[in-house]
Amino acid sequence: MALCPSTSTESVNINTTQAWHVFQHHFHFDPSANLIKMLTALIHRPLFQWKDVRHTLITPAIRALSHQKPPKYSSTVLLPRTNFPARLEGAKRLAQDQSIVNSTAFQSLYARQWTDWPPENTFILHDGPPYANGTLHMGHVVNKVLKDITNRWQLTKGRRVHYRPGWDCHGLPIELKAKRKTGTPDRPSPLEIRNEARKFAQDTVEAQQSQFQSWGILGDWDHPYLTMDPDYVEREMRLCHRLIQNGLMFQRYMPVYWSPSSQTALAESELEYNPNHKSISAYIKFPLCSESCRQLSIDSGSLLIWTTTPWSIVANRAVCVKSDAEYCLIQIADEFLIVGQAALANNPDLKTCLGDHQVIKVVSGQSLTHLKYSHPIKSVQGSEVEFPVLSANHVTMTAGTGLVHTAPAHGPDDYLVGLEHGLDLSCPVDENGCYIRDIGPELRELSVLGDGNTKIVDLLQASGHLLSHGDFFHSYPCDWRTKQPVILRASKQWFIDTTSLKSSSLSALKFVDIQPASWVQGFQGVLEKRPYWCVSRQRVWGVPIPVFYHKESQEVLSNDEIIQRCCELNRSEGTDFWWKMSAKDILMGTGVNGDDYEKGGDILDVWFDSGITWSTLPEVPADLYLEGLDQFSGWFYSSLVTGMALQKQCPYKNIFVHGFTVDEQGRKMSKSTGNVVDPSDLITGTKKKSPYGVDTVRLWVAAHASQSSSIEIGDSIMDLTKQTMNKIRNSCKFILGNTSRLTSREQLSSYEDLRPVDRLALLQLAVYWEHVSIHFEQMKFNLVCLRLDHYLANDLSSFYFHITKDRLYCDEEASLRRRSAQTVLFHILETLKASFAPIAPILAQEIENAHPVLRPSFGSRIVPENTWKDEKLESSFRFLFDLKSKLTKELGDSNLKNCDVLAVTKTPHRLPEDMDAQDLAEFLQVPKVSICDQLNYGSMNAKGDDIMVENEMLTLRASHTEGCFCPRCRLKTAMRDNELCQRCESVIRSLQ
Ligand SMILES: [Zn+2]
Missing domain, CATH: 3.90.740.10 (Valyl/Leucyl/Isoleucyl-tRNA synthetase, editing domain)
Incomplete structure (x- = not known):
């Protein structure tokens, strides 16, 4: 098909492909269509006029091909400007993660908040110590990231946070590894084993710590608590002594679970x-x-x-x-x-x-x-x-x-x-x-x-x-x-009298908030069922039960002088003193004849080690213990029992439990199934798979780990999570691009000077913040993610970003209307960033770095102002949204730009006070709106092809626009073809 435009001075033959390219270039038409379809679509539009064919197809085609190009206005349009990249993939992703995690802003946050923020009402999340053995798995990611989101949310609210990470360093698996490493694996001495075990635990702690920090986990990393540290061992010996003194820990010959493979007694846990x-x-x-x-x-x-x-x-x-x-x-x-x-x-x-x-x-x-x-x-x-x-x-x-x-x-x-x-x-x-x-x-x-x-x-x-x-x-x-x-098997062991602690423990539990609440009964069951807790182990890598036995009568000897002496030796000789020194040397100066006694050969159960970690806290009870659901019979239990025995109080106010990771088919992760996901592979990538980066993995935790006992992980879930991450990123990039020219908060407009639709956007922002705050408080991070996604898609992308583009790009740079939109975008970015910063702190920091005027996410009290929640405004806009959707339904979204609208106001519902015709045109996305009062206008009827919609606020009559296409703003707001509209004319004049 050839078009022979007779109106042109030059006769040019153009084919459909050329015309299509010109068309596509100028009008961004749907690329899946072809010329015939386009023409058909044009002709069948309501309010169709033949001049549309000339405007949108023939004229531009002729102009392009006859080199009569319109003047270029692109340099006068304020398109978004920012160096903030839309995507960061591969090596660039890794470099960005690393540079931000290692930056001063990130590294010094914990220390700054701890020293500078008000100490009243400090939030204490007490870290359950991971075992210092082996490499980290997805369970560690889930646990540490959930804790970090919780802590960072508290910081967002301006609350000081205490989070001192710890490690469980003793125990059999490390002892067995250490035994193999000694020069004499057949019969190593206790000191040889302890030496190797200490080295192994120390190396593991360092390796795990550096990985935790690389995940952006905030905490007192300079002062972690280790159960093998001398001060911890001293604390534990003293508490153990107190239990023996007050009769809550006793020795008895009794059948206990015995592991022949480990040659030691075991607790039920x-x-x-x-x-x-x-x-x-x-x-x-x-x-x-x-x-x-x-x-x-x-x-x-x-x-x-x-x-x-x-x-x-x-x-x-x-x-x-x-x-x-x-x-x-x-x-x-x-x-x-x-x-x-x-x-x-x-x-x-x-x-x-x-x-x-x-x-x-x-x-x-x-x-x-x-x-x-x-x-x-x-x-x-x-x-x-x-x-x-x-x-x-x-x-x-x-x-x-x-x-x-x-x-x-x-x-x-x-x-x-x-x-x-x-x-x-x-x-x-x-x-x-x-x-x-x-x-x-x-x-x-x-x-x-x-x-x-x-x-x-x-x-x-x-x-x-x-x-x-x-x-x-x-x-x-x-x-x-x-x-x-x-x-x-019956043997002589040490026990904690859990039976006598049962009723007080159960009463204390009534004041603990357990999430999810479905676990309360199970925990009560654990407390009710266990008659005693065997705490002695016949191994060497642990804390000694600091008692002596009379050589003949086997009577137990333990008193304050002895424990004092043991603690002094622990400080001067190190934690090996019990194995390094003879009973006689240890008992020297305690008034006891050392020749008559022998040292006890038992160490304390590792669950006792970790059970008393609450004693390292600045204040008990802690606000929160957050661990996997298996800890009801483990750490939650041992902490409660030791807390009740030694402090007469439960060491936590709240418990939050999470489940375990499974693959996308719901199968448990195991080496034999070959479905184990290594956190490092996910975050830093492999030869086959590019890295997801820290934030995407954290977003996966937030979206999936706080509501179910099975947490699925796999390629498709991670790819979807990455897409969500990119959506957040792109929305932020749009705002950064449109606000980058703001260099100080003084340039921001005051609330009273904002256009009504901008005030509406602030209202939507305040509601969004209110919702995510509730979800964060309730630790329903999955709902935070859903609300964030909804806000980005509905309130921002398809509404506010969409309707303000013309103002932002084409209005005069310093105009009040443009500044009003910029101000709101700036507030949106600041609050939006604060809302996802607990989950994706690296992106939040990246955005802060990209826009120096933004306040930091943590502790700046970014609470939307109360004035933003204008209920009157909200109700007015409800009527306007209703009318817009009626109009769109009648006309189709893309046809709004071809309509002028006459708006006749009714009572009792009124337009927002200062809403003018321009505001309404922007809201409806039509070239022109005229507003008049019903009293002055009288009754209105539809004429010809006009479309009419109405509700209790307004009657809108849409008729085909009289306006012509403006080559700068591309709206039909010009008086004549290819001439600038009034607004663009004035902008261009101001630039000359
Ligand atoms: Zn214009």
Whole structure:
């Protein structure tokens, strides 16, 4: 198709492609359209006039091709000007992150706020110490970033913040690593192990600290607390001494969870449960003594018990029954057995293994307590030893046979029965989980979780005392570090009396706000269930329990003089003093004869180390403890118990918990699945993937980590987060570009001088700030992110930025209208920046650096002024928005620019007081508006093709504009074609 414009002096043939390019260049038409479509669209517009074809297509095409170009006005248009880059990718992203994190403004913030800000009402977030072992994972990112967002929000409000990061430095994993590193890994001395462990922990702390700081985490990094520091060890020894003195910590021989793989006692918080552990289930016959058989009028018979730990039969000392239950004497062929009546009914497994049987008689549990039996394995206990049948409350009929095998050394209930009835409490299993030598040649030194267990089954089978056995899969406790199964084993240990602290702890918990609240009950359950807390460990990398034992009587010695001496030695000799010095040397000058005593060989549980971290705080309770949800049975628990025991108060006012990271399919991260995400790879990139940078990763934390127990991470989530980050960046760039010419706050207009729509933008800003403030306060950072996204998209990009562009670009530079928009943009940038600074502090700093007039984000009390919340203005604009949307619906968004509008005002709702026709034209995005009062105008009807909309405030009549296209502002505001409009004319004149 060729166009032959007859109006031109030169006859030029142009093809559609050329025309399309000219068209596109001048009018930014939709590039997906073609010329025919464009023409069709033009013709079918409401209010179409043929001159549109001439204006928008033919004239520019002819002009371009005949070199009759319009005068260039681009240099007179104030387009946004800023060096702030729209994007920062790859190496530039990394360099920017690094330079800002290392800048003085960033580095000195913590110290400045701590020294300069008012100390009243300091916000204390107490850092749960990460373990100084290994590299950091996404869980650390989630935890530290959530804490940092919280702290930075407090700073934004102008509140001074106390955040002293800490590390948990002791414990078995480090000790085992250190042991391998010593020159003599077979038998290293405690001092060799401690030396290596200290070095390892120190190196790890340094490496982790530098990574935490690179994530922009604010804190007292010059003074972290380390549980291995001499002052911390001193503090811990003193607190431990106090607990012993006030009787809340005591030594007792008791069955505790014992890890043969680590050769130490474990607290419940150190257990992990394997839901599918394989044990041996066995029904075992305990032969009744002849006198007991006589009482039952049988020749021979047995008590039938069920166990999943056949190995513990060796330590059997009694069989317990429920005295108020009924039991049956049953006959199978010529054999007699006693089982619980209800157990027989409840337990199908028992029925199967008994097969055909006859109930001979029913007897009471109480009557069974007169019976005696002998051990089913003769080589363990000769048949002449008789054991009792006892009544006990813990016996149930829901599982097993209703008769309970009782080994006091291997179970807490069994132990209590043993204490009550004076049974032998000794334990036949050593630290390695093997039978002791005294036990007899068949079993000695066999592992109870391995060969020992199967050997017992063989022996029972051989002696005819095994009714049946098989594999049994169930949930079973394992050592959380070695992942190997544990056993219950009696040994002499130190305990904290959590039972006596239970009711005060539960009462104190009522005053703690736990988020999410769904965890409150679970935490109460942990407090209610634990009868005691075993705090002694038989290792060397830790804080010694500073007590001595009398060499003969084994009586415990601990007093104020001794603890004082220990603390002095800890200071002068270092934390190794306990292992470096003899008991005699340590006790020197304490008035005790050192020759009579030996040092204790136990160290304190690492949960005790971290449990007392509250003692490092300037003030207790802290405002907030923020950790993963597993800490209800860990740090939250140990802190509460030690706080109640030593301070009679809970060390925290609020608890906030977060979940764990999973991949995008919701799977747990594990090396075997190969879905582990390394934080360094995300932040600083890999060969295959460019870096996301610090802020994008922090934004991911804010958007996902504060509302759910599973926090998904993966490429698509991160790419979306990066897009959001770029949206924030671009909005800021737009404002920076339009306000860069402002060099002082004095240039800002006062509120009264602002145009109505600018005051509306401030009102929207105030509402936005109010909403994000509430979300930050409630730690619902995901809602902060959603509100931010909504504000950027709806209030800024598609509304305020859009309608003020003409004023900003084309009005005279210092005009009041332009300055009014600039002022508002400046306020928006300052508040917007403060609203995302806790989440993306690097971008906030980058923006501050780009515009020196902006106030810093933290502590400048950027609270939108109350006057900004003008309710009258808001209600007026509600009517205007309603009319605009009606008009747009009738005309289509792009057609507004071809319409002049007559606005006839009604009552009772009025236009904002100082809103003039120009303001209304800008708001509606039409070239021209005339306003008149209904009284003067009378009634109005639509004429011809005019469009009319109305509501209680105004009637708007839109008719095709009389105006012509202005080549400078590109609006149809000129009197004649290709001439400047009045406004542009005046701007150009002012420039000459
Ligand atoms: Zn103009």
